[in-house]
Amino acid sequence: MHVASRGSAKVAAIAGTDPDLIAHQLDGNDATAVAKLAADLAPIDSLIVTLSGGEGAGMLAAMPGTAGLGALNAAVEALVRPLAVELAPRRVNAVSPGLVDTPWWNGMPEQDRIAWFASAAAGLPVGHVSIADEIAEAVALLATNPSATGTILTIDGGARLVQL
Ligand SMILES: NC(=O)c1ccc[n+]([C@@H]2O[C@H](COP(=O)([O-])OP(=O)(O)OC[C@H]3O[C@@H](n4cnc5c(N)ncnc54)[C@H](OP(=O)(O)O)[C@@H]3O)[C@@H](O)[C@H]2O)c1
Structure with missing residues (x-):
């Protein structure tokens, strides 16, 4: 399972908590970065968007x-x-x-x-x-x-x- 956050501290805090959880630093406003991560992770089974x-x-x-x-x-x-x-x-x-x-x-x-x-x-x-x-x-x-x-x-x- 992959999760994304803008904050490096949150990403660092998640690292190592669960071997099945991988955190990425990402700003949802950066369409290029979002597209790159999506391509890197493809195929994606479920996409859950909660940002605001x-x-x-x-x-x-x-x-x-x-x-x-x-x-x-x-x-x-x-x-x-x-x-x-x-x-x-x-x-x-x-x-x-x-x-x-x-x-x-x-x-x-x-x-x-x-x-x-x-x-x-x-x-x-x-x-x-x-x-x-x-x-x-x-x-x-x-x-x-x-x-x-x-x-x-x-x-x-x-x-x-x-x-x-
Ligand atoms: N809490 C409520 O009472 C409530 C009620 C109804 C609906 N909602 C909705 O439920 C959703 C989740 O809210 P929540 O209560 O979990 O709020 P939250 O604890 O503030 O989480 C929202 C997350 O959105 C992320 N985010 C904001 N802008 C971003 C961006 N440009 N790129 C990437 N991530 C971004 C932030 O992550 P980082 O700072 O780590 O990047 C933040 O952790 C939101 O859409 C909210 O509007 C909440």
């Missing part, structure tokens, strides 16, 4: 200040179904998370983040903020199920059902 920055995202979807993030997410979702047909027999799926406790939120002051997560956990039907492993389980399901394609799997703790 949290800066400037505002508080959360469906709240003031999140128009850009909402438009971006809608664009990604709109790609899934046509790409699943255009790229067949390759399968194309997406996972749509709600609120996940990751470094994505590091731009928010710590005390504000703790208060926001506690408030959100109290309002979410599942009673907790998601962790990355819960999202990874959904990614693994879509990556390994041969009949899953053109699917957008919402794993949001019920966030879409309530007003947080």
Whole structure:
């Protein structure tokens, strides 16, 4: 399994943790470098794209200040179904998370983040903020199920059902 990050410290930290895990330093904005790595690794069984920055995202979807993030997410979702047909027999799926406790939120002051997560956990039907492993389980399901394609799997703790 190969993973990529822009940060040399992250790449160095991964090295040696698992003989089956190989880390590459890569900026997703560098199309030439992305194409070269893809060619070097071909054939690729499953490609999982999770990159984005949290800066400037505002508080959360469906709240003031999140128009850009909402438009971006809608664009990604709109790609899934046509790409699943255009790229067949390759399968194309997406996972749509709600609120996940990751470094994505590091731009928010710590005390504000703790208060926001506690408030959100109290309002979410599942009673907790998601962790990355819960999202990874959904990614693994879509990556390994041969009949899953053109699917957008919402794993949001019920966030879409309530007003947080
Ligand atoms: N956390 C949430 O609540 C939440 C909710 C809904 C959706 N999402 C989405 O879920 C995805 C994963 O987010 P996360 O929560 O795991 O955030 P994260 O912990 O901040 O991870 C995002 C990763 O994106 C990588 N990245 C950013 N720009 C990059 C670039 N130009 N090239 C390569 N890598 C780049 C960064 O890796 P390096 O710094 O190592 O390069 C960073 O580790 C994102 O698309 C995010 O928008 C998150």
